Amino acid sequence: MGNNNKIGLNSKKAQQLANKLNALLADYQIFYMNVRGLHWNIGGNMFFELHLKFEELYTNLLLKVDEVAERVLTLGNTPIHSFSDYIKTSELKEAKDIQNGEEGVTLIVATLQKLIVKQRELLKLANDAEDEGSSALMSDYIREQEKLIWMYSSFLKKI
Numbered sequence: 432m433g434n435n436n437k438i439g440l441n442s443k444k445a446q447q448l449a450n451k452l453n454a455l456l457a458d459y460q461i462f463y464m465n466v467r468g469l470h471w472n473i474g475g476n477m478f479f480e481l482h483l484k485f486e487e488l489y490t491n492l493l494l495k496v497d498e499v500a501e502r503v504l505t506l507g508n509t510p511i512h513s514f515s516d517y518i519k520t521s522e523l524k525e526a527k528d529i530q531n532g533e534e535g536v537t538l539i540v541a542t543l544q545k546l547i548v549k550q551r552e553l554l555k556l557a558n559d560a561e562d563e564g565s566s567a568l569m570s571d572y573i574r575e576q577e578k579l580i581w582m583y584s585s586f587l588k589k590i
């Protein structure tokens with residue numbers, strides 16, 4: 432048990448995983464605020480539909496913020512918890528003043544694509560560490576967001 436943490440995972444691998452999960456947490460915080468901004472600022476004839484869709488999405492992202500942070504804790508590490516650290520750590524950029532619905536949805540699709548790539552990397556790391564808990568979490572997120580990409584892309588489709 433010497434090299435293992437409290438849940439029996441290799442401490443070094445768990446630490447590496449927690450660092451990557453912290454980076455994902457930072458992305459989710461920035462994404463959350465971006466989508467909240469879209470919910471507020473969007474205009475035009477799709478307002479009622481998108482305003483609600485964006486609320487649905489940011490509510491889901493907030494749930495993920497908590498799940499990812501608590502996974503970091505479960506692995507024996509500390510989740511980052513300040514806006515300055517989120518901005519420093521996240522690979523996402525803050526999005527401001529987007530009023531156009533298509534522009535907003537395009538940003539959401541691009542962000543989901545980035546997150547999926549990152550989560551697939553995390554899934555590999557988790558599998559390598561035999562961390563079923565983190566693997567399952569990443570699998571769920573990936574499957575869910577792949578479907579969201581299909582749906583948001585359908586919204587953008589010109590027919």
Ligand SMILES: [Fe+2]
Nearest residue numbers: 470471482486
């Ligand atoms: Fe609202």
